[in-house]
Amino acid sequence: MELGLITFGSLLPDPLTGETLTRRQRLRDVVRAAAEAEQAGFAWYTIGEHHFGERDVIPSPAPVLAAIAEHTSTIRLATGTTLVANRDPVLVAEDYALVDLLSDGRLELMAGASFFPDPYTVFGQDPATKAARKRENTELLLRLWSEENVTWQGEFRPPLTGVTVQPRPVQERAPLWISGGIGLDSVHLAVDHQLPLVVGTTAREPGLFVPVFDAYRNLWRERGHAGPPGRLGAASHVFVAESSQRARTVWEQYMNNYLTVRKPGTTHHTTPPDFDTYIGDQGPAICGSPAEVVDKLGRLHEAWGHDLHLLAIDVGGIPYAEVRAATELTASQVLPQVAGLGTGTVTAGA
Secondary structure (H helix, E strand, C coil): CEEEEEECCECCCCCCCCCCCCHHHHHHHHHHHHHHHHHHCCCEEEECCCCCCCCECCCCHHHHHHHHHCCCCCCEEEECCECCCCCCHHHHHHHHHHHHHHCCCCEEEEECCCCCCHHHHHCCCCHHHHHHHHHHHHHHHHHHHHCCCEEECCCCCCCEEEECCCCCCCCCCCCEEEEECCCCHHHHHHHHCCCCEEECCCCCCHHHHHHHHHHHHHHHHHHCCCCCCCCEEEEEEEEECCCHHHHHHHHHHHHHHHHHCCCCCCCCCCCCCCHHHHCCCCCCCEEECHHHHHHHHHHHHHHHCCCEEEEECCCCCCCHHHHHHHHHHHHHHHHHHHCCCCCCCCCCCC
């Protein structure tokens, strides 16, 4: 199983010191963390996209990934996710072909839709059309990346006549994953186009996602696609320290800080979940010693059968020194232990 890092560039005051980085400082930390992740041996570095909230401050991953491309050479550069349902797919095709070019073919684009209401309001889109927009825009993106002189007509944007996107992605295959949640619309979209699937597993009980991973494999077989099912990815909020006690002591205040800030589409601060439950066996987050983190990642792989796991460490205003220490410890003591997962027969599901 490959491990990668995912960041949303959350910019919050440190709950212990009250210090808040400038936006410039925060973005510079995001860029330098990618170079350090590559040196440490992580396979992916992933930038999330959010709009109009008070917590996550990267609305456009493309320029950030382009900056990172100049400081790295091997690590996969991913979006987590690109809101294709909310963006013009022609611009998405152009912007991310540039990222693929600048990174020498290291782009992985995860196609998703916002689960917050604000983008639909601000961009003048009906939230009820989310699934249809995602499918239409993803299918157009695939055509724009694989065909020249595209003539097309759909429901949600003006028609195209003889459009050829420039530049083209470096990679011969479309560097595209479908991003989904607990619903099955994204599973069908991914299988229909024989694309890999990454599931947003950061906020719900792990058992709720077992049917999603199983449905992808089962539907792939039912459709009679040649070869084994595509790759499957997941993500978790994660913190690791030398001991379980230190991990919990350090991370609880930062994780609660992250979970209580106003999110897009809400007008109030939320109440954080019970921390012990949140990081427990049935909780979505992972926190503890390297051995505990290895154990939970192994159990999640047994349940889901995935082969990519993205780790969100830099949340809640946690100082960069703590993020770097946790990242280095994960690379040295967790990554080698989980590297063999997912290389044999899938044990999860039906």
